[in-house]
Amino acid sequence: MTADTPPDADETEATTDRAAVASDGELAERERALRNRDEPYARATVVRREPPVSANVGDRALVTADGDLHGWIGGAACAQSRVVSEAQSAIANDEPQLIGLAPDPDDVDRPGLAAFPMLCHSEGTLEIFVEPVIPATRLLVVGGSPIARSLVRLATELDVDVTIVDPEAADADLPDGTSVLSTLEPDEIAEAVGAGPFVVVASMGEFDARGVAAGVLSDAPYVGLVASDARATEVVDRAAGLLDRDPAAVRDAITNPAGVDIAARSAAEIATSLLAELVDVRADTGTSTASAIDSSADTDDAERAGSDDEESVTEASAIDPVCGMTVDPDDAPSVTHEGTTYYFCCPGCADSFRNEPDEYLEATEDGPMESV
Structure with a gap:
């Protein structure tokens, strides 16, 4: 982009979103507060990117054990949801991990990296290092x-x-x-x-x-x-x-x-x-934490399967039938199909479902799809 070329709408929106999140100083202060309270959390740092994505190498965020994300790893909801879920897993297992998000996960899949589909409209590629910080x-x-x-x-x-x-x-x-x-x-x-x-x-x-x-x-x-x-x-x-x-x-x-x-x-x-x-006892306590997160995931899967008689899957949280992410119905895009309302992490997943709903509903009966 030259000095005379105006930024496109997505870039302007990403800049605005980035300005609304915590600054480096505020993020450092939040991290100090978590350490002072002896709360486990994870650092998520962007280590590689390919456009179009709004994140840059070095952008970072903190994720708490409860799933709260503070900071900036890009504005794509599906990327944020995946980072949150993988960060919670890293906290529970006390193991760092490198995750990759790409339109075709095979493009980034390699030993030492967990690859997932980038399902948002922006597409692009992100690799993010997730490092758990567990109090002594x-x-x-x-x-x-x-x-x-x-x-x-x-x-x-x-x-x-x-x-x-x-x-x-x-x-x-x-x-x-x-x-x-x-x-x-x-x-x-x-x-x-x-x-x-x-x-x-x-x-x-x-x-x-x-x-x-x-x-x-x-x-x-x-x-x-x-x-x-x-x-x-x-x-x-x-x-x-x-x-x-x-x-x-x-x-x-x-x-x-x-x-x-x-x-x-x-x-x-x-x-x-x-x-x-x-x-x-310490090992058992760590296992209990991991089991609690796994049980939560099992509960989410059960809620996603639901009943054919349900008119909506609006609970405290819902499951995106395209990518399997947990989403908040109050803020999520939705599509109503045959009297049932489904919620999505981003407009890209909503559009994919809208075009081929039967494909995704059939997949949810057997488990979440690996990619689309």
Whole structure:
């Protein structure tokens, strides 16, 4: 385009859309906020493009685990939807990936790249690198016992942020980077560590109940208590009193006896068994996140299949019968066919469906089409 040539309507609209999204400074601030809240997210960066597309190499966006996209990777709705779904998968699996979008996916398909059809009117080609950012596991160790100190030392070998609650820890020889809390108030402990840490309580009766209460207040996915059955019952009752909650609910929130059964006897062996259980629980927590996203996708597929008697597929979200994307009916193009309204990620998919509806409806009965 020369200086005398006016921009076409698509380019002008893309420039306007780009101006409406977050600037680099606003995107950096949003990323800092996500990190400060220990929320997982993914960075999506355009690494290759072929016109006509509105994105440029280096354009980037952030995608949260809930599927919110902030930034600019082009204005095509089908491209954004695909990036969001693949970013959520990357977050759930904690694995980066390179995705390609092209009118013919075979043109970009190669080892190490997941290729998808570009179904929007603009066509063009995009390759986008999706990098998940997963907060480090946080471990709260309550107590100054030999078991607690051994656990703190062993945990430094993993990617774990460790905080120990012990009024006397300031005088102890702790690994570099270990955070120390001297307060024994459960609400202050919970506020200091934030939501969702893994918690091991091993004060050997000194302040176990306060540690358990702090773990419950912080919504910990794991609260391991090192105690005999008799002492565990006493600890639960005292923690329930501190929290003003039902002892049965507190009991359900803790694991006792804590640790993997390896016939451990010494403090170091018991700490090893605790760390092994933490690794196992952490893996299960990641699997649960991935399963939740997969279950959501299964639900979306079920909604797309629907019933022949339904007059509309207008739920909180709908499935584009052409490309399989999840779309918001309130903002999506739609086509009514034989009394049923279908929603699409972009006008291109809507036009494709309008021209050959029976082809796409037949495909949805057997699963989403791979390409068109």
